[in-house]
Amino acid sequence: MADICVYCASGPVPQRYIDLAADLGTALGAGGHTLISGGGHVSMMGAVGAATRAAGGKTVGIIPGHLVEREAADHDSDELIVTDTMRERKRLMEVRADGFITLPGGIGTLEELFETWTGGYLGEHDKPVVLLDADGFYQPLLSWLDELRGEGFVAADALNRMRVVATVADAVTAVTRQ
Structure with missing residues (x-):
């Protein structure tokens, strides 16, 4: 069982x-994992939380006070943490x-991905960072990053630090494999 942070849209x-x-929430809950999320109950963020709980998993929502109303805080979370700032979240x-x-x-979502990915690459943590590229959503970004690698702006080791997968099952496997 792992505590898995999911970054996704809230609009x-x-x-x-x-x-x-x-689908991801269902897989996390069925696997006995705990979801760590941005603490909103709308859009994708709400869907992953509700599905995780429906499948028997626990959820921890972490939301800054100024977004409690805007993102409609997920008061159904097993644990809801309200922070002072986005940085603390x-x-x-x-x-x-x-x-x-x-x-x-x-x-x-991109900002969260890049911060977590960069932190791992710089040795601030050794936790898996998985990008679920469903239906090629991130292909333009990945192509651009590969171009940046070719120009020397992004190290191949940095690109290899992020695991890119195409399915929910592969994402869960990649994030829980140590």
Whole structure:
């Protein structure tokens, strides 16, 4: 059993992404894992939390006070932590998690991915960082990162530090394999 942090969208997105988040939550809960999330109950964030609990898993939501209303805090979480700042939210998410899975998302999700991925590459943690590239959502980003590698801006070791997978099952396997 692991404590898995999931980064994903908290705003309006197409239903297929809500379904993907729910599928991941179901897999986490069925595996007896604890979800660490941004603490919102809407969009993908809400779907992964509700599905984790429905499948028997526990959820820990970590949300800054100024987003409690905006992201509609997930008061159904087994544990809901309200922080003073976004930086404290991200720090607690990183500390509490055994590994990280990033689903499709926008700038907040990307920022969380890059911070966690960079921290691992720089040796601040040795936790798995998994990018779930469902239906090629992240292919433009991955292509750009490969171009940056070719130009010397991103080390091949850094790219290898992030595990890119295409399915929920592969994401759960990658994040729980030590």
